[in-house]
Structures are given as structure tokens and as C-alpha cells.
Amino acid sequence: MKQFIFIIVLISFIDMFAQLPIMSPFAKELGATPALIGLAVGMYSFTNMFGNILAGYWIDKHGSKKVLLAGFFLTGLIILLYTVVFTPWQLIAVRFLHGLFSGFLVPAAFTVIANRGKEGKQGKSMAVSGVAVGISAIIGPAFGGIIASKYGVNWVFISIAIVMLVIFILSAFVIPDTTKQITRKIEPPVKTLVALLKNPMLSISFSGAFSLMFAQGVLAYMLPLQVDSLQFGTQYSGILLSTFGITAIIIFALPTNRLFDRYQHQNTMMAGMSVIGIALIFLSMSTTLSFLFICMVIYGTGFAFLFPSISAMLVKHTDLETRGKAFGLFYAFFSLGVVIGSSLTGILAVSFATGFSIAACILFANTLWTFLYFRSKAGVTESME
Incomplete structure (x- = not known):
């Protein structure tokens, strides 16, 4: 199965x-x-x-x-x-x-x-x-x-x-058919979606999905341009993208995947966003093929930490009656991130260095917002005690 x-x-x-x-x-x-x-x-x-x-x-x-x-x-x-x-x-x-x-x-x-x-x-x-x-x-x-x-x-x-x-x-x-496990009382779609968006933990998961795919959209648009401007062979664009994918797969498949349940999901999420942001900053300064490969290994590491964290956070804070709609919204933010990331950099006609920097700023800003949210939440908990 x-x-x-x-x-x-x-x-x-x-x-x-x-x-x-x-x-x-x-x-x-x-x-x-x-x-x-x-x-x-x-x-x-x-x-x-x-x-x-x-x-x-x-x-x-x-x-x-x-x-x-x-x-x-x-x-x-x-x-x-x-x-x-x-x-x-x-x-x-x-x-x-x-x-x-x-x-x-x-x-x-x-x-x-x-x-x-x-x-x-x-x-x-x-x-x-x-x-x-x-x-x-x-x-x-x-x-x-x-x-x-x-x-x-x-x-x-x-x-x-x-x-x-x-x-x-x-x-x-x-x-298997699990429909029997689901309560038949279903709220109106718009009302339920608004309620999901108002859930702070789910909003953090959605924002993480958007940030990840915004960066992915910028990467897909800008990396081939960067490789071309540095006069490397066009085949290296695909090889570089495969490098980040292979890195992520290795981390997903090895016992390192236990880390995603050992530490709180928001911590691995913030680590993943920060690592991807750092990789994008390095990419904006890259001038050699070897350094581009190093950047993509770093990017793949960040992706490997971010993707399971935001997915698991969604699962943890939903139940059988809301999980489907939550995943629907989650992947809608995925698609939205790709569309805005690639189209915005194209409309602005920015250089690859500027495009990577914009994506990095989105990730760092989201990391900061997530950190401040959980810090304030911890402060409220301590004051109540």
C-alpha cells in the first residue's frame, strides 16, 4: 500500500x-x-x-x-x-x-x-x-x-x-475508502476556507508553501539566464536543477528524515527557509560553475527541511473533516507562488542577481515573521503561568 x-x-x-x-x-x-x-x-x-x-x-x-x-x-x-x-x-x-x-x-x-x-x-x-x-x-x-x-x-x-x-x-x-470516517455535516466552502486561513498554524504552513514556490519560480526563470550569461553550456541548467533535487531526495530518504518529528515543525521550517535564502544570496554572487553546484546543494538542503515541515504542520493542525480543504489551499498557494515568482521577475525585467535577492528577502521576511509569532506566543504562555 x-x-x-x-x-x-x-x-x-x-x-x-x-x-x-x-x-x-x-x-x-x-x-x-x-x-x-x-x-x-x-x-x-x-x-x-x-x-x-x-x-x-x-x-x-x-x-x-x-x-x-x-x-x-x-x-x-x-x-x-x-x-x-x-x-x-x-x-x-x-x-x-x-x-x-x-x-x-x-x-x-x-x-x-x-x-x-x-x-x-x-x-x-x-x-x-x-x-x-x-x-x-x-x-x-x-x-x-x-x-x-x-x-x-x-x-x-x-x-x-x-x-x-x-x-x-x-x-x-x-x-481504501475512508468516507465513512468523515462526518457528513459540511460547512459552506467559503466559510470553511476563511476559517482555515484564520488558523495561525495553517497560515504559517500556507505562507511557507508560497515562499518555497516563489523561490522555485524565480529559480526556474533565472537560473538558465545566469548559466547563459556566464557562458556555460545550456545543459548545465538541467544538471544544476537535478543537483538540488538529488540533494533533497538523499535527505528525505536517509535516517535524517527522523529530524522532522524530533524537532518542532516550526523550527525545521524556519531553518529550511533560512537555508534556501542563504543559497539564493550565494547564487546571486556566483560566477563559477563549481560554486553554482555548491549553491544548489545548499538550496536542496533547505528544500528538504522546509517541504516536510510545512506539510506535517498542516497535518498536525487539521482533522479528517478539514484536511482535504487544507491541502487544497496548501497546493493553491504552491501554484500561486510559482506564478507570481516567475511572472514578477519577468515583468520587472530584473537581473538574475536581483531576482535571487528578491526571493531571498521573501524567505527571510517570512522566517522573521514566523520567529516573532512563536516568540510572542511563548511570552503569552509564560505570563499566564
């Missing part, structure tokens, strides 16, 4: 990562202008946010299994539509639907993981699931690029769609 859930998370993220190297060239082949290419690429993340939020509500109402099955089935069918698009606007329409329905997958998958996790072991559980995310980040782009170059871009979509539909069938038999 654990291995199958690992595969579910892996496939859910490969769907996103495999399209990264092929979507812009695909849109260009259809005759899209630069503006339409940007719209086509960004549309997925934009509608993915709404899919995450809708999924969260339906998970708590109908159970994570049903939403997961719907996500795999609908996403598999929508991906097949890429093979019959002939204009940029048709592509944008498919991207709209793809982002919306694939938004069901990740909140549902992580809700399944969270509901099956043992009390007090949420950090380790989320760290292990982070291995799947890291592996998909490494093999997804390579898979998309290799299949597209050898067999054509349509076979990327066909192969992913087939895998999605196979996982849909297997999930129907393997994933």
Missing part, C-alpha cells in the same frame, strides 16, 4: 514536470505569439489553484479516494486532447482544463498519505513522500524531452494519459 501511494505521488507530479521542456516549443509550432506562449504556459498553474481548492472541499465531502479517482480519470482524458489541437487558442483551452482537473490529484494523494500516517510521525511520512516529488522533478523533464525528440510531442501526452488511466483503474481496487 505504501509503495502504491508513493507511485501515485510520483505520477501526479510527473504529469506536471514532463510538460516543462515541451510546452513552449509545442505552442510555438502551433503559431502562438510570445504573449500566447506565456499565456498557454501559465494557464495550467492558474487553473490548478482553483482545482486544488475545489478538490479540498470535495475530499472532505466525498472522501479522498473518489476525488483521486476523478482526478486521474479526467486528467488522463484531457491530456489526450493535446494530440488534436491545431491552434494556440485550442491549446490554451486544453491547458485550462488540464490545470483544473490535475489540481485534484496532489491534495487527494497527500490527504490519503496524511490519513494513513501514524500520530507523531507526520514529518517522516511527508519526507518520504517528498522523495517521490524529488524523483519526479528529475525524471519528468528528461522523460518529456527525450520522448518528444525521438517520437514526437504527441507520444509524451499519449504515454502520460495511458499511465494516468492505468493508475485510475488500480487505485479503484487498492486505495
